[in-house]
Amino acid sequence: MKQPFQYSDPDAAIAALAERLSVVGETEPVNEPVGRIIAEPIVADRDSPAADVSAMDGYAVRMSDVQSDSVVPVSGISQAGAAPPAMEDGHVVRIFTGAIIPDGCQAVVKREDTEELEASIRFLPAAIESTVPGSHIRRRGENAPVGSNVLDVGTEVTPAVVAALANFGCTTPLCYRRVKVAVLTTGDEVVDPATPALEPWQLRNSNRSAVQAMLCQYPSAILEIVEHVKDDRDSLQQSLDAAIAACDVVVLTGGVSMGDYDYVPDTIEHLGAEIVFHGLPIRPGKPILGAATKDGKLVLGLPGNPVSATINCHRFLMPLLRRIAGKPSWADKPSMVTLAETPQKAIPLHTMLLVRMTDIGAAELVAAKGSGDLVALGRSDGYVAVPPMTTTTGPWPMFRW
Numbered sequence: 140m141k142q143p144f145q146y147s148d149p150d151a152a153i154a155a156l157a158e159r160l161s162v163v164g165e166t167e168p169v170n171e172p173v174g175r176i177i178a179e180p181i182v183a184d185r186d187s188p189a190a191d192v193s194a195m196d197g198y199a200v201r202m203s204d205v206q207s208d209s210v211v212p213v214s215g216i217s218q219a220g221a222a223p224p225a226m227e228d229g230h231v232v233r234i235f236t237g238a239i240i241p242d243g244c245q246a247v248v249k250r251e252d253t254e255e256l257e258a259s260i261r262f263l264p265a266a267i268e269s270t271v272p273g274s275h276i277r278r279r280g281e282n283a284p285v286g287s288n289v290l291d292v293g294t295e296v297t298p299a300v301v302a303a304l305a306n307f308g309c310t311t312p313l314c315y316r317r318v319k320v321a322v323l324t325t326g327d328e329v330v331d332p333a334t335p336a337l338e339p340w341q342l343r344n345s346n347r348s349a350v351q352a353m354l355c356q357y358p359s360a361i362l363e364i365v366e367h368v369k370d371d372r373d374s375l376q377q378s379l380d381a382a383i384a385a386c387d388v389v390v391l392t393g394g395v396s397m398g399d400y401d402y403v404p405d406t407i408e409h410l411g412a413e414i415v416f417h418g419l420p421i422r423p424g425k426p427i428l429g430a431a432t433k434d435g436k437l438v439l440g441l442p443g444n445p446v447s448a449t450i451n452c453h454r455f456l457m458p459l460l461r462r463i464a465g466k467p468s469w470a471d472k473p474s475m476v477t478l479a480e481t482p483q484k485a486i487p488l489h490t491m492l493l494v495r496m497t498d499i500g501a502a503e504l505v506a507a508k509g510s511g512d513l514v515a516l517g518r519s520d521g522y523v524a525v526p527p528m529t530t531t532t533g534p535w536p537m538f539r540w
């Protein structure tokens with residue numbers, strides 16, 4: 140670990156790493172695109188709406204007929220799913236929401252603004268006062284004319300985007316392929332989480348579970364390799380070489396610090412990757428390592444302590460994955476929250492404190508015994524980032540799991 144630190148804050152370190160990473164270029168049509176990134180502009184295949192339509196249930200009228208004392212006969216019905224009838228002079232047409240505006244109609248009057256008589260209507264004062272040409276008419280193409288751009292390349296597909304895509308007949312949008320990720324955990328003391336009886340010197344592989352779970356929440360990434368590697372230089376080198384050949388991103392946990400078995404930094408260097416930072420002024424996570432290969436692949440060495448690995452996977456890996464996946468606005472946009480109590484110690488590091496949200500929207504600190512405290516981790520909703528030498532309640536950025 141180099142001292143002083145190469146970057147004074149996590150965002151600067153993330154940005155420096157991001158600059159060196161390649162963005163996925165290959166594309167594929169995707170059936171279930173939520174969480175994927177669109178790789179082609181989506182163009183309107185028809186006007187939206189496709190014709191002038193009514194925004195209300197009511198009557199299609201000519202302005203000259205909207206008089207306070209006249210009784211106007213109803214000459215037909217325009218309903219959704221059918222062509223409109225002709226509109227006779229001196230008549231109104233009954234119309235429903237979404238139905239096409241008949242030729243000659245200048246406005247729609249809401250049903251509740253009329254008195255409905257047998258086969259005719261009378262306009263109530265509300266209709267007389269508020270009806271102007273175009274009232275309650277949605278004009279053809281007012282949302283988007285045919286051929287216009289509806290969604291840009293780089294849009295992340297949400298349920299709202301899916302609705303817009305469906306409207307333009309796009310059910311399998313062309314998206315960037317998923318980012319291939321390898322997760323390599325290290326540590327000879329670490330065993331599979333399903334192991335029932337452990338020796339006192341063993342512990343369960345919670346880091347693998349945490350990283351896997353975070354990746355599962357992100358549809359633009361796919362886990363290609365998940366492996367636990369023995370604490371020896373050759374095994375680690377072999378696994379790292381294979382992982383970097385097959386994937387865009389390799390995440391390692393453990394072995395990045397100063398211990399005799401901490402081979403991660405050396406093996407990454409041996410790979411020919413540029414170590415952009417090794418050590419940052421953050422707690423937890425001071426020994427974190429970020430590297431980029433010559434062809435722009437990410438190698439992230441997360442510290443082994445479970446709270447550190449989980450927080451820093453969220454803080455560093457997830458935004459960088461969004462960037463590699465092709466999302467232009469990839470940086471985190473944390474909401475600001477006020478802490479329910481002051482942080483106890485002012486330290487010269489960016490501190491990420493586990494918090495739980497109260498019902499009134501304050502962030503309560505979760506008592507934690509350090510970066511191995513998985514109980515505190517499990518009780519948290521996320522973490523709050525407090526700048527160096529600060530003991531005030533904020534508001535500070537809150538990152539939710």
Ligand SMILES: Nc1nc2c(c(=O)[nH]1)N[C@H]1C(S)=C(S)[C@@H](COP(=O)(O)OP(=O)(O)OC[C@H]3O[C@@H](n4cnc5c(N)ncnc54)[C@H](O)[C@@H]3O)O[C@H]1N2
Nearest residue numbers: 324326343344345346393394395396397401442443444447
């Ligand atoms: N002399 C120094 N020692 C340490 C420093 C330092 O700056 N100088 N930094 C400390 C900090 S901070 C951290 S965090 C750890 C990180 O070290 P490593 O990344 O080398 O992690 P390990 O030593 O391999 O493991 C630390 C701890 O975490 C447990 N662990 C590891 N992997 C897993 C896993 N997959 N699931 C659950 N738990 C895991 C491991 O058993 C250790 O208890 O270094 C400090 N030391």
Ligand code: MOO
Nearest residue numbers: 423424425447510
């Ligand atoms: O990263 Mo370490 O987690 O500060 O213990």
